[in-house]
Amino acid sequence: MSKxxxxxxxxxxxxxxxxxxxxxxxxxxxxxxxxxxxxxxxxELKTTLQHxxxxxxxxxxxxxxxxxxxxxxxxxxxxxxxxxxxxKTFYAIGRFPSEITxxxxxxxxxxxxxxxxxxxxxxPALEIIEIVCNGLSIKAHxxxxxENTPVPAVLIMCGADVFKEDRGWAAELALQNGLAALxxxxxxxxxxxxxxxxxxxxxxEAAIDYLMERPEVDQSxxxxxxxxxxxxxxxxxxxxxxxxxxxxxxxxxxPFHNEPSEEEMTEILKTRNERAKFRFGQEGGPTWVPKWxxxxxxxMSKDWSLESLGLVEKINMPVLMINGDQDGLxxxxxxxxxxxxxxxxxxxxxxxxxxxxxxxxxxxxxxxIAFEWLAEKL
Numbered sequence: 001m002s003k004x005x006x007x008x009x010x011x012x013x014x015x016x017x018x019x020x021x022x023x024x025x026x027x028x029x030x031x032x033x034x035x036x037x038x039x040x041x042x043x044e045l046k047t048t049l050q051h052x053x054x055x056x057x058x059x060x061x062x063x064x065x066x067x068x069x070x071x072x073x074x075x076x077x078x079x080x081x082x083x084x085x086x087x088k089t090f091y092a093i094g095r096f097p098s099e100i101t102x103x104x105x106x107x108x109x110x111x112x113x114x115x116x117x118x119x120x121x122x123x124p125a126l127e128i129i130e131i132v133c134n135g136l137s138i139k140a141h142x143x144x145x146x147e148n149t150p151v152p153a154v155l156i157m158c159g160a161d162v163f164k165e166d167r168g169w170a171a172e173l174a175l176q177n178g179l180a181a182l183x184x185x186x187x188x189x190x191x192x193x194x195x196x197x198x199x200x201x202x203x204x205e206a207a208i209d210y211l212m213e214r215p216e217v218d219q220s221x222x223x224x225x226x227x228x229x230x231x232x233x234x235x236x237x238x239x240x241x242x243x244x245x246x247x248x249x250x251x252x253x254x255p256f257h258n259e260p261s262e263e264e265m266t267e268i269l270k271t272r273n274e275r276a277k278f279r280f281g282q283e284g285g286p287t288w289v290p291k292w293x294x295x296x297x298x299x300m301s302k303d304w305s306l307e308s309l310g311l312v313e314k315i316n317m318p319v320l321m322i323n324g325d326q327d328g329l330x331x332x333x334x335x336x337x338x339x340x341x342x343x344x345x346x347x348x349x350x351x352x353x354x355x356x357x358x359x360x361x362x363x364x365x366x367x368x369i370a371f372e373w374l375a376e377k378l
Contacts, residue, residue: 003035012356014274022356031089048278050103057094061087077121084118097161101281115165133206139191144180144216152221152378153180153211159228163190177375204237208244221378223247239311247377249370252323252358254330255305257337264331271328318377319347324355
């Protein structure tokens with residue numbers, strides 16, 4: 001019998017040589033069938049450098065893409081979609097954290113191809129759309145229920161190192177609850193040409209404007225859902241355009257305020273500097289993230305935090321926030337800070353005990369509940 005996610009040890013962290021709940025692979029675990037096979041690939045890894053990392057994940061991706069092609073030829077579209085989504089997931093791991101080298105760009109193209117194959121028989125169909133804002137282009141994925149009257153809609157925001165192809169499950173949950181969905185890469189990632197900067201909130205607002213202009217969408221009922229960096233972005237957007245965003249779900253997100261405790265600062269530095277140990281491109285190339293310090297964290301918060309940007313009290317719509325209490329990237333104090341402001345009854349939260357960043361080990365619970373909540377509020 002294949003191992004289940006619940007059988008894995010709970011080890012929050014950023015080490016790509018460990019397969020654990022709350023660990024590095026939390027981003028993809030719910031999308032993988034055969035954890036024994038998966039652990040076998042991880043055990044073979046000697047480094048995270050592209051010459052070792054990319055070929056192993058590409059080989060596994062091709063295995064499942066070939067299985068999908070075979071199922072497609074037999075007319076078994078449901079099984080073909082499943083195999084293509086598995087292929088997409090392994091290609092996505094191979095391109096992590098982004099298209100930083102030519103090798104990463106090639107496997108990123110593999111990922112996009114497998115996802116298009118997985119989506120070719122979707123009903124309702126997936127539409128690849130383009131949003132142009134300030135002369136820059138953003139490609140995104142749009143789906144809508146088949147209804148005779150306009151429906152509510154949700155903008156689904158991705159994070160720093162997981163692209164829109166890995167958020168299709170969120171669009172599915174939106175559709176199951178009668179919502180149209182627009183899934184978009186974060187600025188500076190995937191097919192979003194905007195740089196990652198506080199002023200790039202205009203890209204999110206352009207996406208909301210696009211949704212409001214779709215004839216299938218009720219422009220008075222548009223919300224936003226984001227995970228990790230996207231959890232920050234939905235709240236930044238909500239405070240920037242509160243007249244357009246009617247309900248928000250933020251899974252993790254940081255920074256909301258400017259005063260992390262000494263304990264939180266220790267955890268932030270520990271987590272970010274664990275990430276800084278790994279290179280996913282060429283030897284001698286940049287580390288996953290730069291080495292971090294308390295001074296850098298304080299400066300970043302002053303530039304980025306919802307508090308510094310004056311947005312906290314402008315977020316006047318229903319908000320649901322979710323995270324784990326052992327998150328070294330987005331401490332739970334972000335949520336407590338937001339709960340201390342705003343009108344009573346508008347902001348709610350769930351913080352999972354003994355869970356890490358985004359509480360991904362509880363995704364099968366909070367995912368459906370989040371979109372049911374969003375549908376109710378919209």
